Amino acid sequence: xxxxVVEDEKGLAESITDYLSREGFVCEVxxxxxxxxxxxxxxxYDCTIVDLTLPDGNGFDIIQTLKKIAAATGIIIxxxxxxxxxxxxxxxxxxDDYMTKPFxxxxxxxxxxxxxxxxxxxxxxxxxxxxxxxxxxxxxxFIKDIETTLSKKEYDLLLYFLSxxxxxxxxxxxxxxLWGDNMDSADxxxxxxxxxxxxxxxxxxxxxxxxxxxxxxxxxxxxAP
Amino acid sequence: MKLLEKASRIYLMASLLIYAAVGFAxxxxxNFMIYDEVESRLMVEKQDFEAYVRSNDxxxxxxxxxxxxxxxxxxxxxxxxxxxxxxxxxxxxYDETADPFRQLTFYTLIGGSPYRVAIRKSMIESxxxxxxxxxxxxxxxxLLLVSTFLFHRVLSxxxxxxxxxxxxxxxxxxxxxxxxxxxxxxxITEFNELGDVMEKMASKMQHDYRSLREFTENxxxxxxxxLALINARVEQFIQSGDLGENxxxxxxxxxxxxxxxxxxxxxxxxxxxxxxxxxxxxxELDLSELALNKLKDFEDILQxxxxxxxxxxxxxxxxxxxxxxxxxxxxxxxxxAIRHNYPGGELRLESGADYVQVSNTGHxxxxxxxxxxxxxxxxxxxxxxxxxxLAIVKQICExxxxxISYQYHEPIHAIRITE
Numbered sequence: 226x227x228x229x230v231v232e233d234e235k236g237l238a239e240s241i242t243d244y245l246s247r248e249g250f251v252c253e254v255x256x257x258x259x260x261x262x263x264x265x266x267x268x269x270y271d272c273t274i275v276d277l278t279l280p281d282g283n284g285f286d287i288i289q290t291l292k293k294i295a296a297a298t299g300i301i302i303x304x305x306x307x308x309x310x311x312x313x314x315x316x317x318x319x320x321d322d323y324m325t326k327p328f329x330x331x332x333x334x335x336x337x338x339x340x341x342x343x344x345x346x347x348x349x350x351x352x353x354x355x356x357x358x359x360x361x362x363x364x365x366x367f368i369k370d371i372e373t374t375l376s377k378k379e380y381d382l383l384l385y386f387l388s389x390x391x392x393x394x395x396x397x398x399x400x401x402x403l404w405g406d407n408m409d410s411a412d413x414x415x416x417x418x419x420x421x422x423x424x425x426x427x428x429x430x431x432x433x434x435x436x437x438x439x440x441x442x443x444x445x446x447x448x449a450p
Numbered sequence: 451m452k453l454l455e456k457a458s459r460i461y462l463m464a465s466l467l468i469y470a471a472v473g474f475a476x477x478x479x480x481n482f483m484i485y486d487e488v489e490s491r492l493m494v495e496k497q498d499f500e501a502y503v504r505s506n507d508x509x510x511x512x513x514x515x516x517x518x519x520x521x522x523x524x525x526x527x528x529x530x531x532x533x534x535x536x537x538x539x540x541x542x543x544y545d546e547t548a549d550p551f552r553q554l555t556f557y558t559l560i561g562g563s564p565y566r567v568a569i570r571k572s573m574i575e576s577x578x579x580x581x582x583x584x585x586x587x588x589x590x591x592x593l594l595l596v597s598t599f600l601f602h603r604v605l606s607x608x609x610x611x612x613x614x615x616x617x618x619x620x621x622x623x624x625x626x627x628x629x630x631x632x633x634x635x636x637x638i639t640e641f642n643e644l645g646d647v648m649e650k651m652a653s654k655m656q657h658d659y660r661s662l663r664e665f666t667e668n669x670x671x672x673x674x675x676x677l678a679l680i681n682a683r684v685e686q687f688i689q690s691g692d693l694g695e696n697x698x699x700x701x702x703x704x705x706x707x708x709x710x711x712x713x714x715x716x717x718x719x720x721x722x723x724x725x726x727x728x729x730x731x732x733x734e735l736d737l738s739e740l741a742l743n744k745l746k747d748f749e750d751i752l753q754x755x756x757x758x759x760x761x762x763x764x765x766x767x768x769x770x771x772x773x774x775x776x777x778x779x780x781x782x783x784x785x786x787a788i789r790h791n792y793p794g795g796e797l798r799l800e801s802g803a804d805y806v807q808v809s810n811t812g813h814x815x816x817x818x819x820x821x822x823x824x825x826x827x828x829x830x831x832x833x834x835x836x837x838x839x840l841a842i843v844k845q846i847c848e849x850x851x852x853x854i855s856y857q858y859h860e861p862i863h864a865i866r867i868t869e
Contacts, residue, residue, distance in 0.1 A: 327681040
């Protein structure tokens with residue numbers, strides 16, 4: 226899986242590529258508009274992460290070119306601009322997702338994976354990890370092949386974990402993943418705790434192991450014990 | 451009242467007054483001339499009469515004419531020797547109508563005994579003349595009045611047309627767009643000057659709007675990018691594992707501060723954007739329904755905090771406003787009602803044809819309710835609170851011509867949005 230990161234802030238681009246590389250993606254970076262333009266005309270990427278504000282051009286133009294050359298490439302916009310018009314325009318010209326800076330790398334990772342899943346298999350696939358199997362189109366979860374009923378939030382939480390196996394997820398990133406950034410963070414952090422508790426209980430009840438590991442002060446990690 | 455109508459009315463009233471005065475003066479002058487003429491003829495007849503009496507020393511009172519009549523009546527006792535003109539009515543022998551006469555009364559001696567003599571002259575013809583002249587005059591003045599009035603209207607309409615055209619363009623002018631304002635040029639210097647001034651102001655407005663918009667966009671980008679970097683680096687650091695308890699504490703602090711700053715920055719930028727009226731799209735929205743839907747988004751947190759929800763709707767509050775702003779407005783109101791609630795409390799959403807009210811149970815305010823909507827006015831407790839939520843609500847209300855009011859009846863705090 227090849228990913229192109231178009232981002233002029235070198236440190237941020239490095240963090241993104243580091244993070245995604247750990248997940249097994251092959252990442253390339255373009256720091257300028259022209260670099261990005263050259264790369265997309267030379268190579269094929271499964272996913273492109275584009276910053277809209279570049280020193281020598283506009284991210285929108287890259288997306289338009291990309292759509293012309295390789296319509297199958299997934300596109301995620303990352304931008305500090307958070308106006309509705311920008312979001313609508315981005316989605317209108319063919320991007321698949323829009324994330325407002327600052328974002329959580331784990332959230333970006335989850336979205337990249339979900340996007341690639343949608344692109345490659347039309348969403349018609351199962352996601353399997355250890356003894357957990359998720360049927361995505363039906364939104365059904367099986368633990369050791371026993372169907373387990375999860376609430377919508379628990380399901381979203383499980384998917385988020387499954388997209389970030391062995392990765393420490395902060396409470397904030399989980400809260401924002403589940404409720405968006407409009408929510409009051411102090412209250413939603415408590416709610417994260419109760420949802421985690423429920424999810425953990427449901428997995429263990431069905432005979433699964435306790436995969437959710439708490440990391441003191443930071444959050445949680447989904448990992449094989 | 452329109453300028454043209456006002457001018458026309460004043461003009462009409464002034465003309466009517468002037469014309470009435472002119473008409474009256476004219477009538478009076480003609481009346482005076484006619485009386486003067488009749489009276490001098492009567493004086494001549496008086497001389498004729500006296501000459502006749504002097505030469506004959508007698509008067510045969512037998513002749514009667516409609517036009518002229520001399521009446522001689524003997525007077526007994528003392529009499530004042532005076533000469534007087536009077537108006538009188540004498541009945542017409544044939545028509546049984548009373549005809550106006552001017553009468554000259556004087557006293558004289560005929561054959562040594564005193565007599566009062568009244569010489570009369572018919573005014574029928576004169577009155578007819580006055581009538582004819584008056585009617586003609588009223589007709590002409592009326593015609594003049596109407597024609598000048600119409601002329602004035604048409605002329606003013608033409609003269610003021612560029613003004614009204616420019617006014618229409620100014621009304622249509624939208625400073626968020628890039629099109630410059632163009633007023634209508636005309637031969638009238640004042641209108642052109644006004645147009646120049648308006649055009650200058652408009653382009654200044656557009657310029658300010660653009661630069662502020664650019665500023666907010668750039669500031670947003672320049673601040674959010676480093677924040678994103680801090681976040682990303684901290685997240686990477688977290689992944690590195692084998693962190694001591696001290697380290698996780700510090701990292702959490704840094705991470706938390708960065709998130710908080712980012713939210714603060716977004717809040718302030720949002721305020722600047724609302725103030726700068728950058729939310730231009732408008733739709734007719736049903737705020738009651740939107741609030742109800744919004745409440746559903748908060749179901750989790752309401753459940754978690756064990757807050758009871760009471761919804762009472764007596765109508766839908768429809769309002770033409772930006773959907774993005776409406777969303778922010780309701781989110782902040784509900785968020786506020788949840789944040790300052792206590793576990794087991796209540797949240798009420800009431801709406802009617804012209805209001806939406808969100809009320810919540812909560813502890814009494816420690817500070818002045820007047821300052822509730824000010825920026826960075828934090829009421830409580832959580833350091834999490836940025837103190838921008840209600841300031842944003844207020845700013846949105848100001849921008850969308852909504853009124854906001856706060857009331858507290860222990861233990862219910864109510865914030866009401868009305869038209």
